[in-house]
Amino acid sequence: MSLSFQDLILTLHRYWGAQGCVILQPYDMEMGAGTFHPATVLRSLGPEPWRAAYVQACRRPTDGRYGENPNRLGHYYQYQVVLKPSPDDLQALYLGSLVEIGIDPLEHDIRFVEDDWESPTLGAWGLGWEVWCDGMEVTQFTYFQQVGGFECKPVTGELTYGLERLAMYIQGVDNVYDLRFNDAGVTYGNIFLENEVEMSTYNFEVADTEALFDLFRKAAAECERCLGASLPIPAYEQAIKASHVFNTLQARGVIGIAERQAYIGRVRDLAKGACEAWMERAA
């Protein structure tokens, strides 16, 4: 029988743990992508070697579909691996992980398709691919070139697996809510369907936009206070918070096209400030 959702995670943990990665737990804050975790953003800066793997819950309020779309979720999981410096055999290591979770590369068509990565809110970019398995994007594979406006030296290799997609593929399931979460009869839908319905309702209809605007301002101010106190980690947390509040405001449709750029710029400045403080502290 193919891997359950939780066994998929456990298999990846074992595999990357054996490659010298520290297996971290999800960061206890709301964020839009596993990349935002300080174990990726902050640790990709500076000269020290670093290897880590972790699951991160990703919240993308605009992608919520009230549990009605079989492929789209406002809350889902990414499996994130970072290796600094990126080893020469990173592609082979990655392909090894696919074999480990049951994808035979002589039966399934694995492809590295150009996809440059850029995060305007993190002031970061890198080159790499989206990895396709039989035409489906299963992983984002990136060599970081810049983070927070700083050159990455050495370069961090980042692998981001879309866990639900991968599991759907392995289990041969067309609806995310039908995924076997474990082998004891619990489905993904049993755990998360109600969550999707309620969170979509909240994000699109209920969230108090005035309170959110206020929260954004406060997080930004707090971030700057932390920067003033040379505390990069708390400053970075406030930047993450501001970023998520901005995402929720977007879902509520209260940010105009023109303002959007200004908000992204504001978050980028906060994140960059935190990265600068981190670099100064490390130096």
Added chain:
Amino acid sequence: MADFLLELLSEEIPARMQAGARNALARLFAECTSAAGLETGPIDVRSTPRRLVLIARDVAVATHASREEIKGPRSPAPPQALDGFLRKTGLAREQLEERDGVLFAVIDRPGKAAGDVLAETIRRIVSDFPWPKSMRWGDGSLRWVRPLHGIVAMLGEDIVPVEIDGIVSGASTVGHRFHHSGPITVGGASDYAQKLRACHVIVDHEDRERIIRDGAAAAAAGAGLALLLDEGLVVENAGLTEWPVALLGRFDEKFLDVPREVIVLTMRTNQKYFACTASDGGLAPAFVCVANIAASDGGEAIVEGNRRVLAARLADARFFWEQDHKVPLQEQAKKLGGIVFHEKLGTLAEKVERIAKLARWLVETGVLTADPDQVERAARLAKADLVTGMVGEFPELQGVIGGYLAEAQGEPKAVAEAIRDQYGTPSEPASAAVALADRLDTICAFFGIGQKPTGSKDPFALRRAAIGSIELIVGNGLRISLTEAIRGALANRAGQCKDSASAHRLDRTAPEVLDFFADRLKVQQREAGVRHDLIDAVFALGSEDDLVRLLARVNALQNFVATEEGADLLTAYKRAANILKKENWTGPQVMSSRAEQGIPQTGEEDPLVLVEEPGLREVIAEMASGEAGADLPEEKALITALDAAEPKAAAAIEQEDFTGAMTALALLRGPIDEFFDHVTVNDPDPAKREQRLNLLMRFRDAVNAVADFSKIEG
């Protein structure tokens, strides 16, 4: 002589960069070897997603040895001269040769071994390679498009040793990522392609392209379908595979409700699949994907996986499509009021308002013949699809989606077509009206707020909008005064924002927009072989803003100046114009005073307009014609010729028969040549001088009636 093989093995090179990379590789190799004097035969470049390969045939063993002799001072030489010469040549006194009392430095340069030149060439190629985007990896500092892992460099059967940032050249490479493990040792250029083929790598991209083209067609034919061949997709898939295998899959027929363009687009851009058609020409519920392996199960799992991915995408598209049908376009259009087009130019709804007004004006003034109500309706609905879910997912299909929705909600055919074709170059009058109004508005609106393109910066794609407008006007033969249209468009926007300042600026902005069109017209016509100076010459008339007529003038002009008569007339014109310029001659007194008053002179004004005194009128008329006091036969002949040519040319211009106008002007060629041969313009008698200058001016102005010949080059 031996063949040279170079393979640069890396992680996957983006498909779209491979063709450029092959060219760059060949160019850099040729540049480096020829700069070093190494002779080679033909150079061949190939690529796969993981390798760039170059084979140079018949590489010389070494560069030629050379001997150079430099002549020095006489012997015995003064010490300073000798020292200088030794410094220059880097030799010692005893190494110089003396012949006939003169010192010579003889410098022997031995030939460089091919291997050394090639090693240096490889270093240069890697360091200077012009990737559109390159990166670092690990803790190295080398840059390549993706991590570079290996260099195979062999001259004949010998390795060309070179080391770059820890990568050491050798004879060993790898095969297909999944079909072959472990290293492969190649013997050289001669067996490289065969050895790799045995390890499931087809090095020749053209071979892979052929395999994909044929394989995809065969896969479709095998299912009784026809392949919608797409060469771009063939090349892209060849850039993504080392061992391409085309596989046919099917999708659920229910998705065929979705517009064909959407299905083909999502298959092509998102999945890189080919589409197929059934025997009736309609889209078939099938796709052809290209895998990179000969799968152990014959491709069953691959096809099934791809089918599911496509089904998810089409389900998404179908969902949006169904949602979009629930809302009439006129309702969607209302949402445009909430979308900012540009912070200084208001919302999209305001833009739609302007397009509707301008499009209606285009038909009401007879530029296009269509039902004004339908045109206005189409313009009002044209941008409504921008807020549909489908265009949100597939922005490339704006217009197309609106066209489908308009048709589905029962709009007249002309309206649906105008919406569908608004971003293209349609010839249906209603469609052309909307398409042209949209572009004119965009250009004028941005010029109105001072946002014109500069240098390489054209953030609002105004140049493209201008080219699009020109194509619509010229392609459809639309008779339109651009000045009027531009002023109308500018006034539209000024009126909308009740901005009196921009209304005032209109007089300044309108000519700027017209100049911009002139520039674009030159760029656009350059490809058709039309000379830019001739376009300038016609635009310089100042009165010509009808592009169709303008191009007719330009074409007649271009044909004319290519003839002997035309070239001669141009020469005579320049001579006359030079004399007038040198003499600073602006015509009879009356005209000078007009020029002083700052009244623009185009050469077409009636010089008598300000003269009230009837007796004076006649005198001045004679002066202006150059007739007063003409006594030499050549003067008289020129006057007669002008008297004959001017009305003929004027009549022809009136008829827009510009070839006829040129033919009439050609009659002046003989008389003006005779005039220059026999008449001294600078006669000591001031009266004669004046009347001859006036005659030359009359000649110049006659020619200028067709185009400003002073702008013509050559």
